[in-house]
Amino acid sequence: MFVDTHCHLDCPPLFSRLDVVLAAARDCGVTRMICPGVGSDDWEKIAVLAGTYEAVFPAFGLHPMLAGAYREGLAEKLAGYAGDAVAIGEIGLDYALPDVPRERQQIAFREQLRVAVDIGLPVLIHCRRAFSDIIRILKEENVRRVGGVMHAFSGSFEIAMECLKLGLSISISGTVTYGNAVKPIEIVRRLPMECIVLETDSPDMTPEPFRGRDNEPAYLVEVARKVAEIKGMDIDEVGLITSANAERLFGLEPKSRGIGETENGVNGEKTNQ
Numbered sequence: 001m002f003v004d005t006h007c008h009l010d011c012p013p014l015f016s017r018l019d020v021v022l023a024a025a026r027d028c029g030v031t032r033m034i035c036p037g038v039g040s041d042d043w044e045k046i047a048v049l050a051g052t053y054e055a056v057f058p059a060f061g062l063h064p065m066l067a068g069a070y071r072e073g074l075a076e077k078l079a080g081y082a083g084d085a086v087a088i089g090e091i092g093l094d095y096a097l098p099d100v101p102r103e104r105q106q107i108a109f110r111e112q113l114r115v116a117v118d119i120g121l122p123v124l125i126h127c128r129r130a131f132s133d134i135i136r137i138l139k140e141e142n143v144r145r146v147g148g149v150m151h152a153f154s155g156s157f158e159i160a161m162e163c164l165k166l167g168l169s170i171s172i173s174g175t176v177t178y179g180n181a182v183k184p185i186e187i188v189r190r191l192p193m194e195c196i197v198l199e200t201d202s203p204d205m206t207p208e209p210f211r212g213r214d215n216e217p218a219y220l221v222e223v224a225r226k227v228a229e230i231k232g233m234d235i236d237e238v239g240l241i242t243s244a245n246a247e248r249l250f251g252l253e254p255k256s257r258g259i260g261e262t263e264n265g266v267n268g269e270k271t272n273q
Helices: 018-027 040-054 064-069 074-082 102-119 131-140 156-165 183-192 217-231 235-252
Strands: 002-004 030-035 056-060 089-094 123-128 147-152 166-174 194-198
Touching: 002 217, 002 235, 018 030, 018 147, 018 217, 030 040, 030 147, 030 217, 030 235, 040 056, 040 074, 056 074, 064 089, 064 102, 074 102, 089 102, 089 131, 089 147, 102 131, 123 131, 131 156, 156 166, 156 183, 166 183, 183 217, 194 217, 194 235, 217 235
Parallel strands: 002 030, 030 056, 056 089, 089 123, 123 147, 147 166, 166 194
Antiparallel strands: none
């Protein structure tokens, strides 16, 4: 059994065939998936997905690429959705974005961290070319009180250790399967399994051997297979440990069957969930 801790099921490439995507995931042993928000306009759609499908758990947040849209009152809106969430995310800093001022990103990041800490929810952290500021802000906002995940981690082992000190787990994505992967492999090799969770970041970061296609939760097995190879472990053991890590971090209690689970899915098609 596997948990995909980060997959954008609300994105068109997946949402348009969601019943098929979820059935394929289930057949591969991916039985629970966390769907994070990117923009505030996505939150209601994600809430409906999580209410409809037993396997889907919601997270809500404003991605740094949309930090320019952060306005007064958004924190209150986020807090309203957070009551049904397992995490606040996807939030963070992305200094590779030329058109989103860093100051705006930091304001949005801090405000959302404060919602998470106040409510007691873990966070899903996006970080690109901003590790120094991310670590500083996470310390200042007391993220250790709630913990969370460094999503699709791309930093060094040393940075990973700083994140662990803040109560954050390290998420391994499809990049670990790439032929030119260096840092992700080192991270997996050197970190204890108790600090690792898995993700696809669907529909992006498609792992080998499926590169060139839209990513989907079923392909999480390829990430787990590579982790097992690096660690010299059985893939089932990787699934057991990383799922337990995700369960502990996000409190993934079984849900009662959602609306449409045995009748009509969100796309109006019969679902086998």
